Amino acid sequence: MPFDCGSHPLSQEYSPKQSADEFMRRSELEHLIRAAGSIASDSEIVVIGSQAILGQFPHAPVALLVSAEADMFPRHHPERADLIDGCIGEGSSFHELYGYYAQGVGERTATLPEGWQDRLVSISNPNTNGITGLCLEVHDLAISKYVAGREKDFVFTRELARHGLTQPETLLGRLRNTAVPDDLRQIVTARIHRDFPPQ
Secondary structure, X not given: OOOOXXXXXXXXXXXXXXXXXXXXXXXXXXXXXXXXXXXXXXXXXXXXXXXXXXXXXXXXXXXXXXXXXXXXXXXXXXXXXXXXHHHHOOOOHHHHHHOOEEEEOOOOOOOOOOOHHHHOEEEOOHHHOOOEEEEOOHHHHHHHHHHHOOHHHHHHHHHHHHOOOOOHHHHHHHHHOOOOOHHHHHHHHHHHHHHOOOO
Protein backbone atom coordinates (compact mmCIF):
# COMPACT_ATOMS: atom_id res chain seq x y z
CA MET A 1 0.00 0.00 0.00
CA PRO A 2 1.54 3.39 -0.98
CA PHE A 3 2.51 5.68 1.87
CA ASP A 4 0.08 8.55 2.37
CA CYS A 5 2.16 11.58 3.36
CA GLY A 6 -0.91 13.35 4.64
CA SER A 7 -1.86 10.56 7.01
CA HIS A 8 1.12 10.95 9.32
CA PRO A 9 1.82 13.77 11.81
CA LEU A 10 5.14 14.72 10.19
CA SER A 11 5.00 18.29 11.40
CA GLN A 12 3.68 18.16 14.94
CA GLU A 13 5.16 20.76 17.28
CA TYR A 14 7.08 22.48 14.48
CA SER A 15 6.31 25.91 13.08
CA PRO A 16 7.06 27.22 9.61
CA LYS A 17 10.53 28.71 9.35
CA GLN A 18 10.23 32.37 10.27
CA SER A 19 13.57 33.65 8.98
CA ALA A 20 15.24 33.61 5.59
CA ASP A 21 18.42 32.02 6.97
CA GLU A 22 20.19 29.93 4.35
CA PHE A 23 21.52 27.36 6.79
CA MET A 24 20.15 24.38 8.65
CA ARG A 25 19.92 24.19 12.42
CA ARG A 26 20.31 21.06 14.54
CA SER A 27 16.61 21.21 15.50
CA GLU A 28 15.68 21.21 11.81
CA LEU A 29 17.79 18.15 11.13
CA GLU A 30 16.08 16.47 14.09
CA HIS A 31 12.73 17.33 12.52
CA LEU A 32 13.80 15.70 9.24
CA ILE A 33 15.03 12.59 11.06
CA ARG A 34 11.73 12.30 12.89
CA ALA A 35 9.70 12.74 9.71
CA ALA A 36 11.88 10.38 7.66
CA GLY A 37 11.65 7.65 10.27
CA SER A 38 7.87 7.97 10.34
CA ILE A 39 7.64 7.85 6.55
CA ALA A 40 9.92 4.84 6.17
CA SER A 41 8.71 3.02 9.31
CA ASP A 42 12.35 2.72 10.36
CA SER A 43 13.78 3.47 13.80
CA GLU A 44 17.18 4.53 12.40
CA ILE A 45 17.91 7.11 9.72
CA VAL A 46 21.46 7.44 8.35
CA VAL A 47 22.53 10.99 7.45
CA ILE A 48 25.41 11.08 4.98
CA GLY A 49 25.38 14.55 3.43
CA SER A 50 27.01 17.72 4.69
CA GLN A 51 24.33 18.24 7.35
CA ALA A 52 25.66 15.11 9.07
CA ILE A 53 28.12 17.53 10.67
CA LEU A 54 25.31 18.53 13.05
CA GLY A 55 25.47 15.12 14.72
CA GLN A 56 28.99 15.54 16.07
CA PHE A 57 28.93 19.35 16.15
CA PRO A 58 25.42 20.64 16.97
CA HIS A 59 26.69 24.23 16.80
CA ALA A 60 28.86 23.83 13.72
CA PRO A 61 30.01 27.01 11.97
CA VAL A 62 27.38 28.47 9.66
CA ALA A 63 29.76 28.14 6.69
CA LEU A 64 29.32 24.35 6.96
CA LEU A 65 25.52 24.48 7.02
CA VAL A 66 24.64 26.35 3.85
CA SER A 67 22.58 23.54 2.32
CA ALA A 68 18.83 23.42 2.90
CA GLU A 69 18.79 19.65 2.35
CA ALA A 70 19.87 16.61 4.32
CA ASP A 71 20.84 13.42 2.45
CA MET A 72 19.59 10.35 4.29
CA PHE A 73 18.34 6.80 3.99
CA PRO A 74 16.51 4.37 6.31
CA ARG A 75 19.10 2.04 7.82
CA HIS A 76 16.94 -1.07 7.90
CA HIS A 77 14.84 -0.30 4.82
CA PRO A 78 17.13 1.58 2.41
CA GLU A 79 14.77 0.76 -0.44
CA ARG A 80 12.28 3.19 1.12
CA ALA A 81 14.48 6.23 0.48
CA ASP A 82 12.22 7.17 -2.43
CA LEU A 83 9.32 7.52 -0.01
CA ILE A 84 11.30 10.13 1.91
CA ASP A 85 11.96 12.01 -1.32
CA GLY A 86 8.31 11.93 -2.26
CA CYS A 87 6.96 13.18 1.07
CA ILE A 88 9.57 15.63 2.40
CA GLY A 89 11.89 16.08 -0.57
CA GLU A 90 12.69 19.08 -2.71
CA GLY A 91 9.57 20.86 -3.94
CA SER A 92 7.27 19.01 -1.53
CA SER A 93 4.68 20.80 0.57
CA PHE A 94 6.94 20.07 3.55
CA HIS A 95 9.81 21.91 1.81
CA GLU A 96 7.57 24.82 0.90
CA LEU A 97 6.32 25.12 4.48
CA TYR A 98 9.57 24.74 6.38
CA GLY A 99 12.25 25.87 3.94
CA TYR A 100 14.35 22.71 4.31
CA TYR A 101 13.96 19.16 3.07
CA ALA A 102 15.37 15.64 2.97
CA GLN A 103 16.85 13.91 -0.04
CA GLY A 104 16.41 10.17 0.04
CA VAL A 105 19.64 8.64 -1.26
CA GLY A 106 21.13 5.21 -1.80
CA GLU A 107 23.46 3.43 0.61
CA ARG A 108 26.33 3.77 -1.87
CA THR A 109 25.80 7.43 -2.71
CA ALA A 110 28.92 8.44 -0.78
CA THR A 111 32.35 6.82 -0.99
CA LEU A 112 33.33 6.13 2.61
CA PRO A 113 36.24 4.58 4.53
CA GLU A 114 36.03 1.05 5.83
CA GLY A 115 34.42 0.92 9.26
CA TRP A 116 32.39 4.10 8.86
CA GLN A 117 29.26 2.44 10.23
CA ASP A 118 31.04 1.78 13.53
CA ARG A 119 31.76 5.50 13.92
CA LEU A 120 28.30 6.91 13.29
CA VAL A 121 27.24 9.65 15.71
CA SER A 122 23.75 9.26 17.18
CA ILE A 123 21.05 11.89 17.50
CA SER A 124 18.22 10.71 19.72
CA ASN A 125 16.13 13.03 21.88
CA PRO A 126 12.50 14.07 22.35
CA ASN A 127 12.62 16.02 19.07
CA THR A 128 13.29 12.82 17.11
CA ASN A 129 10.40 11.06 18.85
CA GLY A 130 11.96 7.61 19.17
CA ILE A 131 13.80 7.77 15.83
CA THR A 132 17.61 7.72 15.97
CA GLY A 133 19.59 9.74 13.47
CA LEU A 134 22.98 8.24 12.64
CA CYS A 135 25.36 10.86 11.28
CA LEU A 136 28.74 10.37 9.65
CA GLU A 137 31.77 11.07 11.83
CA VAL A 138 33.50 14.21 10.62
CA HIS A 139 36.56 12.56 9.05
CA ASP A 140 34.43 9.99 7.22
CA LEU A 141 32.23 12.83 5.99
CA ALA A 142 35.28 14.77 4.86
CA ILE A 143 36.66 11.81 2.91
CA SER A 144 33.38 11.50 1.02
CA LYS A 145 33.70 15.18 0.10
CA TYR A 146 37.33 14.92 -0.96
CA VAL A 147 36.44 11.99 -3.21
CA ALA A 148 33.37 13.70 -4.72
CA GLY A 149 35.54 16.67 -5.63
CA ARG A 150 32.92 19.29 -6.51
CA GLU A 151 33.59 22.96 -5.88
CA LYS A 152 31.14 23.01 -2.97
CA ASP A 153 32.95 19.98 -1.51
CA PHE A 154 36.27 21.85 -1.61
CA VAL A 155 34.68 24.77 0.24
CA PHE A 156 33.29 22.37 2.84
CA THR A 157 36.55 20.53 3.53
CA ARG A 158 38.47 23.80 3.63
CA GLU A 159 36.10 25.15 6.28
CA LEU A 160 36.39 21.93 8.28
CA ALA A 161 40.17 22.32 8.31
CA ARG A 162 40.07 26.05 9.02
CA HIS A 163 37.89 25.52 12.09
CA GLY A 164 40.06 22.67 13.36
CA LEU A 165 37.34 20.04 13.02
CA THR A 166 39.49 17.64 10.98
CA GLN A 167 43.09 16.49 11.35
CA PRO A 168 45.31 15.62 8.36
CA GLU A 169 46.80 12.48 9.91
CA THR A 170 43.35 11.05 10.58
CA LEU A 171 42.16 11.94 7.09
CA LEU A 172 45.15 10.27 5.45
CA GLY A 173 44.60 7.19 7.60
CA ARG A 174 40.95 7.00 6.59
CA LEU A 175 41.90 7.46 2.94
CA ARG A 176 44.18 4.42 3.15
CA ASN A 177 41.08 2.43 4.14
CA THR A 178 38.89 3.78 1.35
CA ALA A 179 38.34 1.75 -1.81
CA VAL A 180 39.27 4.15 -4.61
CA PRO A 181 41.53 3.78 -7.68
CA ASP A 182 45.20 4.62 -7.14
CA ASP A 183 45.07 7.71 -9.35
CA LEU A 184 42.12 9.10 -7.41
CA ARG A 185 43.86 8.27 -4.13
CA GLN A 186 46.78 10.46 -5.20
CA ILE A 187 44.42 13.27 -6.15
CA VAL A 188 42.59 13.08 -2.82
CA THR A 189 45.90 13.03 -0.95
CA ALA A 190 46.84 16.26 -2.70
CA ARG A 191 43.46 17.78 -1.84
CA ILE A 192 43.97 16.97 1.85
CA HIS A 193 47.46 18.49 1.87
CA ARG A 194 46.09 21.59 0.16
CA ASP A 195 43.68 22.15 3.06
CA PHE A 196 46.51 21.85 5.60
CA PRO A 197 49.40 23.96 4.27
CA PRO A 198 52.67 23.89 6.26
CA GLN A 199 52.80 26.51 8.99
